Amino acid sequence: MKSMYKYAFSLLLVLGSFLGHAQTTKSKDSIGTAVATASTVKKDSVKPKTERYGLRLGIDAFKLSRTFFEKEYRGLELVGDFKLTRKHYIAAELGNENKTVQDDHLNFTTKGTYLKAGFDYNMYENWLGMHNMLYVGMRYGISSFSQTLNSYTVYNAHPYFGEAAVTPEGTKYEGLSAQWIEVVAGIKAEVLNNLYVGFSFRINNIISNKVPDNFDNLYIPGFGRTYGGNVGAGFNYTISYFLPLYKSTIKPKEKKKN
């Protein structure tokens, strides 16, 4: 429970610092935009809107920091999205996790790789020259992993014989897999030219889960813990870089100006 508070608090901190970023960016941008708009108005009453299209690649800083600060966790998640239309993005996350969980009666290690693919829909109406995102989206997640049962206790409600409670094991269950659907909501803000920070909150629901004989998938890489039922929650904090590939404007004549 204590660790849960720590977890929640550190996240709020991260979130708070991000909000600070977002605001400064916005004000800076809005001034720039205001100037740009003013200069445009002089020449043309029609506001030209340039849309940049390209690939955004990044990393989940939250998993990375947990890798450093949590002893029993190693994780890496690469994120990417490609702008398909003005509001639609193809988005994906590719990751790998290695997590050891120590419970009252079990100690196990889950290792595996996952891929989440889907789309994001940008709900935010950007001012001219801004490329921020307030988005919702969906993902289909697949994970391939193994579970190692490191040790366990046999639960005995009526202890009489003083048997060794903990049985050291080492059984590895391989070839496990799971699939799930994720609903995503998040923000991405351009803090420096082409550099984005963002966070997303996810609610996921298991569709299929291949569990080992005589054990369970208590943790699924990419999905998280499963013992809260089929519905889980996730979070990521991303730092990403946008590679502009091409631009398109509503008025092709305005292209030269940019």
Next chain:
Amino acid sequence: MKKILLLLVLAFSFSGCEKDDICDASTPTTPRLVIECYDNANATLTLKNLTSLKAIATGMGTEAVAFNPSLPITDPSRYLYTGSKLYLPLRTDATTTQYALTLNSGVAGSENTDIITINYAHHEVYVSRACGFKTLFDLDPTTPIVQTEPATPDGAWIQNITVIKPNLESENEVHVQIRF
């Protein structure tokens, strides 16, 4: 935008809540051997109460099974059972458990001890994250329970032992019937 942010923060703070993961007492875990006792004098099956039965497993010295664990350790009644349904724990790290069952324990002159040896195989089954694993037992198909006399024979009080369910899965079932 602010509203959505607030919602996100709220949803997020709730996701931190976690129910306590304690193994629920109603979850079937490692079962004890359930023995139901019947009157041997009656041709039809009639339950008969054991009186002041004490059970000590071989290798446990003088430490008897605590049938009334709520009583203090110093109280002899803690280790005495009166009733018709006897629950005996089995060793989860061996394939044999031997018990000395003393009827009318503490009553001078009417004490009678029989030794029963229970032979079985066991395997561990995953229950849940909160409970871990449980051990289930399968009584030996040829010699599930062997009845013998103690070092100083005093005659057998158990007249008949019948295994009615050799695979022990829970305590909500009767595994063995005895007549006395």
